[in-house]
Amino acid sequence: MTGGQALVAALEAHGTTTVFGIPGTHNLPVYSALAHSGIRHVLTRHEQGAGFAADGWARAGGSPGVCLTTTGPAVLNAATAVAQAYSDSVPVLLVSPGMPLRHPAAGNGFLHEVKDQRAALAAVVARSDRVTSVEEIPLAVAHAFATMTGGRPRPVHLEIPLDLLDETAPVRIAAPLAMPVSLPDPAALAAAARLLTQAQRPLIVAGGGAAGAAAELRQLAERLGAPVVTTANGKGVLPDAHPLAIGAGLHHAAVRALAAGSDVILAVGTELAPADLWYGPLEPGGPLIRIDVDAKATTANAVPDVAVVADAAAALSVLLGQLRPLPPGPARAATERAATARAGLQADARTEGNRWLGLTAALAGALGPEGVFAGDSTMACYYGALSNLPAHRPRSFLYPTGLGTLGYGLPAAIGAKLARPDAPVVALHGDGGLMFTVAELAAAAALRLPLPVVVVDNGGYGEIRAEMADRDDPVHAVELPAPDFVTLARSLGCHGVRAADAAAVAAALPAALATDRPTLIHVPESGAH
Template sequence: MTGGQALVTALAAHGVDTVFGIPGTHNLEIYRHLARQGVRHISPRHEQGAGYAADGYARTTGRPGVAVVTSGPALLNAAASVGQAWSDSVPVLVVSPGLPLRHPGLGNGLLHEARNQGAALAAIAAASIRAASVAEIPVAVAQAFAIMTSGRPRPVHLEVPLDVLGETDEVRVSSRASVPTAAAPADEVATAAARLAHAGRPVLVVGGGARGAAVQVRRVAERLGAPVVTTANGKGVLAEDHPLALGAGVHLPAVRDAVADADVVLAIGTELAPSDLWYGPLPLDGRLVRIDVDPVGVLTNAVAEVALVGDAAATLEALLDQLPGVPHGAPAVESSARRAAQWRDRKRADAEKEGAEWLPVVAALTEALPRDAVVAGDSAMVCYFGALTNLPTHRPGSFLYPTGFGTLGYGLPAAVGAKVGNPGAPVLALIGDGGAMFTIAELATAADLRMPLPIVVVDNSGYGEIRNEMIDRDDPVHAVTFSSPDFAALGRAVGCHGVTLDDPADLASAVGKAFAADRATVIHLRHSDPATSLQQGAQP
């Protein structure tokens, strides 16, 4: 096989049937073999979009998402998506050519020449693997998948020198070995079970690492009678209409109070990160039992009384085997439900106060979205103040949000990737006008795919959060307010439908029609922002 053929054959052997990417001079030997191996190619309009689409695909399918880009500027365009995947623990594989094996050490001006692109990606990915021969390529692919699918999921960069892609050698390609899912050690599980069994006021804090353990999370919560709050990436692990569900929003005052009131807090698959907590760490001293697949993560941000290192689902199953049944029968169950309802009411009040400006949008989406819908959000005020804590979701991986890295431009291409990976699911993109412009070209990708994808652009004329921060600091307000394009017309120009709204009351109907459409629909909701009106007169 040539190096390109060996690469694509190895990807297919690892279950890859879809890649997102853009062809270039140096990666054509890869592209030559995609269709021959039955691998579908999706063509985003920018490499950053390819990476975010692979991310959305991975978060909603549970399988690694793959982006194929060319060398130099294309790979560096995709770097932001790699950083986001690292931050949110998403298995994304970015494949690129690299400089030839015998390229001069100080360079010679080769097209797309970058002095050490592997080092750049190694700084933000779990690994940057360089296959130095055709025979090594299948091994490198297997290593990449082993890194991505064992322990904590992380992104990987795989580089094949452009001359190796065209060379020929004897190659053996095998499918990947299965990765075992291990529970935490039995004696440590027993210690945790004993601690939890005597809890009178337990609380569960659930993160994205529990997405594969939704059934076990529900069973443990019901066994303990424990209210459950989630991080952004854990949103939907417990359906938010469950009697014990508080929903997402660990940063809210009511959640902090609930944790302070608890005698035991069980944290599952969360790093308890500042990007989730916003206003400082939770009060957990002496009361924390923690489950995490990452032996470093389980020690980070909070010291646990009992730390269990293991797969969330397997460890919770082992824990359930040692937890007694619900004590005292129906009265205890009713008491737990009342306790959860009290905290849920307080948390809802906090969420509605924080997100008051966005509640009409959220109410319309709540009306329009089917129970199995997936919402791909951006780092936009309507998402982190509005939808995160106020929009109910009902299954894991149903709210895609760029939490830790906080990138802009994620929502639209992530929605495309989610819809590609889940063609039968209703998927919606929820983005702001500022972030939309980072990856607006992906409207053309959505149009080409003829997918019924509502793309809701909530327009507050610029970077509203940063504008508010400038005002709060009593700084000069500048560079944050600007005119938006006619997003509906822009959508129509590239082959989408386009609708402009001035009233959120009309949003539910527009979204319903978009789900039934023959292609993507851009829904431009012009939002009246008092800060915008205040500052627009001061803009040059």
């Protein structure tokens, strides 16, 4: 088979059902093979949108997303998306052609030539591999999926020299590699169990690495009587309605006070990153235990008293067997402690997000218990939705933490809706961030997705405007004369609605979730509360 056919066959062998991308001169052999495969191709309007959509697919659906670009500017357009995926530990495979096998090392002005394309991508992904034969392509795909699904999930780039895509060779498609579950060291787990058994006021901090261990984490929290607070990516690991759930947002004063008053903290699947903490590290009132599949992450930002390097579900499952259930009296006290902490976080969140409380209530009503929220790096999201929008399940709150890119929400929502077609999905953007990927409204319209895209308009880059003012700097270069967003949406094949306030947003959302195309709902920030 040809190199293009080998790639597509290998992707199918690894369970790929959807690929996001744009065809170009150098990847046409792949598109020829796709046309004869069972893989659905989703045509985005920009390669960054394709990368974000693959990210949204992976986060919401729990399986690797695949992005396909051509060479040079196309793959570099997708670089921001895979850099965000790396930051948030999301498994995305970016496949691109590269220069021919015998391309001059010094370059010669070939179409889409980049000085060192593979190295450029290697700087922002877990690994960037270039194959040198058709026979190697299926093996490289198998290795990429092994990297993405074994240990800490992160993106991989695969470069295939463009002349190999039409070259024919005998090929054997490699089956998916069965990756072993990382099991905990018994001594480390015993040490953790001793500390937790002695604890009177334990606390659990859950990150995105706990998404696959939701059941075990809930059982452990109940056995310990431990309140659970989450990072942005951990939001929903314990449903917010659970009596031990505190909510999301490690930066709140109530969380810092809770940590300081806890005699043991168990951090699961989190780097305790500055992007989550905002105002400096937590100051635990007792020993710190960390569980993470990535050894480096167990010491990132805070050196633990006990480090358990293991799959979160495997470690928590074994740990459960070493702990006894709480008697009724301490269990009631634990629930009361959690209720006090939750009330504190909610008070902090309402104060911080006051401007957007009506909007978050409208979103909560529309999403219900099965919904998926895809937010952009916008004030309405990180001040409003992060801690005020309830989450009911893991993988339901998609947000570009860490790298903090703009333009993420809409294309990520497209990927999420395709991964979970029966779930309501809503995107939230600011007026500035939407313009980074607004063209993906056309992609969503072509797919006939019932996707509400709520745009909170504050007339520019509101966060940067505020930071300039806080520094007593001249406030400039942040004002954005607004386009007519409603007309723009309609011109791209979507519905467009003007909402004067949060009540109007709430009224528009049910119809937007039931129609045959995306609906942009434009609301001024002054009406979002």
